[in-house]
Amino acid sequence: MTAPERFQVDLAGVVDLLGRSLYSSPRVYLRELIQNAADAVAARAEIEPGHEGAVSITPARHDGDALVITDDGVGLTASEARELLATVGRSSKKDLLDLPRTDRLGRFGVGLLSAFMVADQIEVVSRSITGAPPCVWTGRSDGTFTVTELEAAEADAVPVGSTVTVRPRPDARMLVDDLFVRHAAARFAAHLKVTVRIAEPSVGWAQVTSAAPFLANPVDRELYGESLLGAAPLATIALAVPETGTFGTAYVLPTPPPPGAAPPARVYLGGMLVGDRVERLLPEWSFFVAVVVDSTGLTPTASREALVDDDALTATREAIDRSLRSWIRVTADENPGLLRMFVAVHGMALKQLCLVDVPLAHVVLPHLVVPTTEGERTLADLASLGQTVHYAPTVDEFRQAAGLTPGLLVNAGHAYDEAILRLAGRLGIVPTEEVDVATLIDTLAPPSGEDAALAREVARRASDVLADRGGLQVEVRSIPQLEVPALYVQDAEALRAADRRRARGEGYAWSMPNPWTEVLDAVERAEAADRSDAPVARLCLNWNDTTVRALARLSDEAVFVRVVQVLLVTALLAGHHPLEGRDRRALGDALQELIALQVGLEGFGELRPEDFA
Amino acid sequence: MTVARALELIERADRTWELRAQAMLLDESIALAREANDAGVEYAARLRAVPNAAMRFEVSEAVTHLAWCVARHDDDPASHPRRLDRTEDVLYLEDWALRQLALSDALAPARVTELIDAHERRLAGTGPHAVSVLRALHAWALGDADAAAAHIDEAILTPGDAMTHCIRCTRDIAAQIADSAGRVEAAIAACDDYAAEPCVDADQPASALSRGLFAWTAMGRMPDAEAAYASASRRVQARPTTPEVLGRLARYALATGRFDEALKHVESALPWAMGSALATHLRMSALRELAAVLSGLEAAGLGSEPLSTAGDPRVGRLLPTGHQPWTVAQAAPRAVAAARHLAERFDARGGTTFHVEHLERTLTGVA
Known part of the structure; x- marks a missing residue:
């Protein structure tokens, strides 16, 4: 009787670690065992050139059956078998979890260990190609193993190679079952160079492996x-x-x-x-x-x-x-036809790629598509216009600038489009120029002649009304092509500054001050130090709109205030800017007053059905 | 309707990989949530917007979103919990933001200390490793290399925790601190430690490997330095967090006579050198490296080489766009002046000469 020997690790702990940390699922034990067997066959082929070898799997078909994997590889000597798992855990954690297994025996040992995820006992019967007597290695999940050299009578029946027998725990029965093994072997080992086959009750062996x-x-x-x-x-x-x-x-x-x-x-x-x-x-x-x-x-x-x-x-x-x-x-x-299909399906990937591969960009950019005020166009289409193509760098800018720009305008607010248009300009594929609403407004003429003084006065009074809007500038311009009475424009930093004010709690009914207020102040200072100009928010009133012109004749200050507030809300809505509570209240109050003025009543509470007759 | 649309946008953002596209979706959902006066939806959107902005290294934007979330969480933790489905923990994000603030000169040192103390109290003992890293970064920015080294050693000896970004990256920080203080042996030890267990995270391996270049060279370990240069050059990508790394690779390429490669690294680094307005330490470090390599290139006779990225609007704050084309010789003194200005600012804040000395060592090729 051979005395039991101890593993030098807490096997239960290691197996638990394997299941939870190393492998994604216990099912990979089969891949590990097949890989071990295939490695052994490959090692024998190095010693015996021409040896083809095979890995044979017999799945469990009935309760109590074991899974058996046999190879005709190099096999193990008794002393090699002793070393199989004895070294696991001697080295640091990283060897087990992070780094590749470098020697064949070590790989074999860790691979074998994975079988403890499905079994409490594993048996390896092996005869080494070295001519050493065959041996039986029996490992148990309680952390013990035995290695026994076989007597002559038993030894004669053992060929060179190894046979691994995995007797599953009841809860892992499914993982050695015929159906599972067949599928898993086909999934993992379908293209192994070494032949892998599975026992078929009626036909003998079915080959799993085939050319890739x-x-x-x-x-x-x-x-x-x-x-x-x-x-x-x-x-x-x-x-x-x-x-x-x-x-x-x-x-x-x-x-x-x-x-x-x-x-x-x-x-x-x-x-x-x-x-x-x-x-x-x-x-x-x-x-x-x-x-x-x-x-x-x-x-x-x-x-x-x-x-x-x-x-x-x-x-x-x-x-x-x-x-x-x-x-x-x-x-x-x-193949321009295929490229068009490719662009239609994967345009975004191509745009990303063009930004880092200029030679490729020269070839591909003309085929890329961008949205414009006149529908989708390729850059080649835009180049054929023979003029500078204007683009708005954000969707917000595009929405506002579309009404101000004569001719075609590109919406470059979607991912990569702004950079793509800049690149197209730099490479000479199509001349491009960024537009921003603030600059466009600057190019518009203020009202002239008799209207000039009236418009200035409207702007002054409206500025007073909106004085609590964080430095909002009000101006009046003639914008014949614009169908709305007012335009609200913020540059990007003004948007961020507004968000910092909100983060401080402005516009919210918070019960306590923000503990990071001082941090937000510091951000404000840092951003300001990095800029050469102050952030700008502007309300541009359109002198071509009758409501705006009517403001000049409004002497009732209360009505003037209400109309200006509503014009601001209208501009915010037209530009898809979010409304704050005071904006919603201003709109609601104005509507209420309008109805009250019309029906001559003080408020909705006094309305009667006959008022609507 | 508005809230439903905001939630739909958040869900789309969760399924969008491209950061800028994701940011646009989140911005719109925040606006809609605000319009609907729904703080819960706004919290969900902003909690996602913090890491999005952080990954784009839009530090001010990330800090703004986070400040809003911290206030909501403090005010009503039941409605605004530390973590929502598919979001990062608000305290983990706070740790990221505090790292940026510790490495910025935007706040008074005492205020940074208070914020770190407050963060430590919130963590209630659950993030000692991360807190030690924060204190190390703060001390480092103040030019107190001894305190920084002590804190980072403490962090290395403290097991990682839920707030820890990456323990291996802590070693990279240790290398950075040692390197900046001219402690070659400590830098080598930290780099060797890191090289033994490299991290697969985006920028860190290139950063750590670049840190060892001159230290290994100084110790005669040329093959290690060459291997590190090759590996770091392959890994590094030009982005907001890497201009200093690119600058250091450029300096090594220059020192080993590969002028074309040095110039290529400089061109890659330039658009990111001025970076976020809040990330002043990174800006100072990038400018220090670029100042040294541009000056070196000029001394090597490449002063008349034009810098093609100088037309990029992001470079404009260092090399104004009206003056094209900028050459190496014209850019070098501007980079030196900008680096010196920031080093002096940091030194004035910390009451030391640490950063100016580091700049001088780099410019004279000692570092």
């Missing part, structure tokens, strides 16, 4: 992409990064990805699946492709569910980056 279609001929690649995306890809791009042994295919998505969703980046390492959405493989801007690659040069983390962020991954990402850019360039040159 995403590395095959164009037709197979395309079909694989269709099954991956659920629809035919817009295009298929072959990827090859020989320096890191990474090859695969990028599929251009036929529809925009949902916001926030990362497109698939499926990675196999030596044919074993790492994951479907592996991070850091793709450049940030490439959310228009789904990628599938197999690599021999990238390094998995300890969990084998992610990649180590090392120089190989960086080099691979950069090479994929170059391939995708090159495809866009070639498509723009050789």
Whole structure:
């Protein structure tokens, strides 16, 4: 009888750690065991060139059955078996959780450990290729293991290689079951170089592994992409990064990805699946492709569910980056129809890319689309106008400037459009010029002749009415093309300053002062020190509007005040600015007074049905 | 109707990856919530707007949103809890904002101390690591390298907590403090510590690796410095938080005779050098590095090289746009003057000569 020996770790704790911290799910135990077996076969092939080998899996089919995985790899000696788990935990935490497992025995040990997520006992029967006697390693989740060398009679029946038997706990029965094992093996090991097969009761063995279609001929690649995306890809791009042994295919998505969703980046390492959405493989801007690659040069983390962020991954990402850019360039040159479809679906990604890749921008920018006062236009359309194209840098500015600008105006308020238009101007693709409402108003003439004095007086009186509006400037201009009586304009810093006032509590019924008031003051000072001019908010009254002209003849101060307040609210609404409580009250009061004046009553409380007859 | 629309915009913002587009949606939802006088919806939108603005490094904007949220949370914590579904904890965001304020000269030092103390009281013992980092940054900005080093050592010895951004990044801060004080051995130790357990977060690896360049070179560890330069150059992206890192890479490229690369790093850094009005320490650090490398490029005979990014409006506050094209030789004295002005401002605030000395060491190639 061999004396039990102790693991040098708290196995229960380690297994718990594996389940909670290292692996995403207990189901990955199967991948670990298949990988162990495949590594052993590959190691034997190094010693015996030409050895093909196989990994054979017999799932549990009945209660009480165990899962059995057999390989004809290099096998283990008794002393190697003793070392399997003895070293786990000797090194620091990072070796287990963060860094790749570097030696085969260490990998095998940690992989084997994962099986304790589904079983309380694991048995490995193995014969080493070295000629050492075969042995049985039996590990238990209570932290003990035994290693027994087999006697001659038993030993004769054990071939070179290893057989791992996993007897599941009742709560993990499903994870060794035929159905689960079949699906999981096909998912993880479908493209392993080593043959993997599963026992079939009637036919013997069914092979799981096959050649990777995403590395095959164009037709197979395309079909694989269709099954991956659920629809035919817009295009298929072959990827090859020989320096890191990474090859695969990028599929251009036929529809925009949902916001926030990362497109698939499926990675196999030596044919074993790492994951479907592996991070850091793709450049940030490439959310228009789904990628599938197999690599021999990238390094998995300890969990084998992610990649180590090392120089190989960086080099691979950069090479994929170059391939995708090159495809866009070639498509723009050789297949304008496809590029138009691509722009229609993935315009935002392209805009982002053009900002960091000027050579690409020269090719792609003319095809990009921007919204204008005359509908959507490509930059090539705009260039064909043969004149400087004006754009408003924000949606708010666009709404206000649209009524003031003669001719076409581009709305550059959506993501990247402002930068794209600036770039287009700099590259000489189309001459562009930013417009802002404040400058546009400055170019408008104030009323002249007899009206000039009247308009100045209206502006003065209105300024007095709105004196409590944080330095709001009131002016009067003739704006024939504008259909509203007034325009409210704030520059960006004025908007931010207004928000800082709100953060202090202005406009709210807060029961206590903001403890960060002093911080907001400091922000105010810092921002002011960085500016050469003061933030501006302006109310521009349109002298071409009859209401505004009527103000000049209004002698009743109360009515004047009310009309000015309502004009401000009208301007705020027209510019899609939020209304504050006092704005809403001013509007409500004005309506009430208007009705009261009309019906000659003091208030709504006294209204009777016959008043409306 | 207005509230429903505001909630819909928040939900769309949650599903939008692009920061500026997300900011636009949140701005609109805030405006609608305000219009509907619904503080709960406004809180939900602003709590999302803080990290959005923080990620765009719009520090003033983030601090404004946060100040509103802190006031609402203090006033009525039941209706405005520390954390809502899919948002960051308001105290975690407060920690971020205090880091920016600690590294700014916008507030009086005593007021920053009060804010950190108040933050520590709110945390009620749940964020000692983060608080030590805050105190280290505050002391560092004040030019008290000993106190800064003591606080950061304390942070490294304190386990991370719910308020901790990233423990490995704390090592990067330790390296920054040691490096700025000319403590080469401590800087190397911090960089080696960091290199042993690198962080995958966006800017931090490039920052930490760039920190070791001159320290490793000074110790004759050229292969380490070269590997760090190659790796940091590959990782670093030009954005609001990286002009100092780009500047340091430029300085190393210059020192090793790669003038083209130095100029390329300078061009990448320039649009971000003036950065946020509140982030004055970052601005000072970026300008210090750029001042040194521009002066070095001029001394190397590249003074007449034009700076193509000088036309960018973001560069205008350093190199006014009316004066194009700016050359290296014309830009260098402006960068030196701007860096010196800020260093003197920080030193006056802390009552030391720490930052000016650091600038001088950098300009003379000792740092």
